[in-house]
Amino acid sequence: MPSPSLSKQLFQMTWPMMFGVLSLMSFQLVDSAFIGQLGILPLAAQGFTMPLQMVIIGLQVGLGIATTAVIARVLGAQQIKKAKQLAGLVLSLGAAMVFIMCLLIWFSRGLLLGLLGAEANVFPIIDSYWPVWLASCWAGAMIYFAYSVCRANGDTKLPGLMMMATSILNMILDPIFIFHFDLGLNGAAWATIVSFTIGFCIILPPIFKRHWISFSWHNLPIIASIKELNSVMTPAMMSQLLPPLSSMMATKIIAGFGAAAVAGWAMASRIEFFAIVVVLALTMSIPPMVGKMLGAKQFDDIQKLIHIAVKFVLAWQIGLAIILFAIATPLANLLSTDVNVVQVIESYLLWVPISLSSLGICMLMVSVCNALGVSMRALTISTLRLFACFLPMIWLGSTLFGLHGVFMGALVGNTMAGIIAWIMYNKAIHNLQKTITAKDR
Known part of the structure; x- marks a missing residue:
């Protein structure tokens, strides 16, 4: 009877994700509490940042869903080499796409803030905060794509553990960067950059060690692969928005x-x-x-x-x-x-x-x-x-x-x-x- 083994597999795949999601929620609540102590203008600056953050998260989650779906399907068909190549393609493509998105947001910040109805006194804070915040978005996207590669290969324990570890590290670093180093709102973004960068540096070696990724794309139809990823990514991204x-x-x-x-x-x-x-x-x-x-x-x-x-x-x-x-x-x-x-x-x-x-x-x-x-x-x-x-x-x-x-x-x-x-x-x-x-x- 396959059902008991399926139940066991489902439990083993789900519980690490549950703790990972809980830890991310907790870190976001703590982050908001610290930023709330900084006053009205920093809070307003973060408020104007949220809609654009949702767009970036929509892009990364859309590509993450496509990664898991396409690589898992290829692995099920026993095409191991293609799965590794797709993982490398996703990491490269994701890095480029999110970087371009961040640049577009930065160079069109005046237009975007005008559309959002931001007042002039918020602009100086935005000019200081957004470069660091956009860097934290890119770091967050990179570790998210690494998590997606792990999940596609059937491992939820490693990403679940790393989600908990980076969240705890972020909660520890938040008051240090915000108050001790007196960086204010920028400190919250710096804490995120440091925790996600450390997390990415820790999770990447096991991915290479387990042969889940390859940047050698010989015989991989790159355009066709991007189209395959995009067929899942675009609707998934729209769902997130x-x-x-x-x-x-x-x-x-x-x-x-x-x-x-x-x-x-x-x-x-x-x-x-x-x-x-x-x-x-x-x-x-x-x-x-x-x-x-x-x-x-x-x-x-x-x-x-x-x-x-x-x-x-x-x-x-x-x-x-x-x-x-x-x-x-x-x-x-x-x-x-x-x-x-x-x-x-x-x-x-x-x-x-x-x-x-x-x-x-x-x-x-x-x-x-x-x-x-x-x-x-x-x-x-x-x-x-x-x-x-x-x-x-x-x-x-x-x-x-x-x-x-x-x-x-x-x-x-x-x-x-x-x-x-x-x-x-x-x-x-x-x-x-x-x-x-x-x-x-």
Whole structure:
């Protein structure tokens, strides 16, 4: 029976990613707390940086998803040499693409800041901060591509460990660079550069030692390989850019209910991020497994693996929702002392967590579709989730039932998204199986 071994493989691939994701979240929270002590202007400068950071992260995550999907598929087809060459190509291509993106952002900073509505007093801070911040983005992208190569080869322990190590190092270095060296906002970026550079220097030797990478591209059709990567990367990148846009639109709806509603929503969003950490880990651990199975044409195993993951997500998220429901009042009071904000958080914990099981399935299906090479379907699922399910439902809920209706709408929207994603995935896997079987005849 393959299912128990698949369950074990899935667990072994997922738990390192879970701790890695948790550590990254923790470092980002600590980073924000330190920057928050610097005053209004540095905070404003970071605020204007965030939209552009999302674009860079979208590019790196898009290429990272393509790396995992394509290399895992090639490994499944036993094309070991090509997998190594693709890893080298990804690292070189990624370094060049992110570097060019950073240069474009720097040289068009005046135009970009004008479009974002930045005031003149922020410009001097931006001129000082952005070169260091852009360098930290490039360093972060390089280590992320290295993680993707490891995951594509079935190793999540090394990247998971390095995510924890670099996050802890960053948290240690933050106060040293920001306050002790008196570098302020720039110090936060320098701490990131140092921690990611050290991490990259540590993770690269094992990748070479295990023969997972090669910069000798003899007999590798480079243009065709770039096109293959791009077919996954572009839709995946667009998928990454949709949630920030959706988040801004959701905030606009909630802002109509006052500052307490926005504050409560922001706090609830942080709870949600931690509540779906297992799902986030699964979206990183499942694609290499699916990619290898696809390369080996093991469609039955793909279906069994996905069913195991879906059942686990449903059970885990429903169990977590029950716990959050039970501790809603003390948790809300712990997170805020404002009565109105507490009421908003309590309302969120009453309605939304149970729907995170469906949201988890939707997120999982997006990552699986990318691994299967049907990235446009993954993008379609992401688009439908946000703009046909989530946003319309919270708008309708807010119109009919006020602020509580927003959370009711989120519940309905997330549930709809999970059902649609499951149907679209099943159609994709059956069509893919038919196509590949027909080619083999």
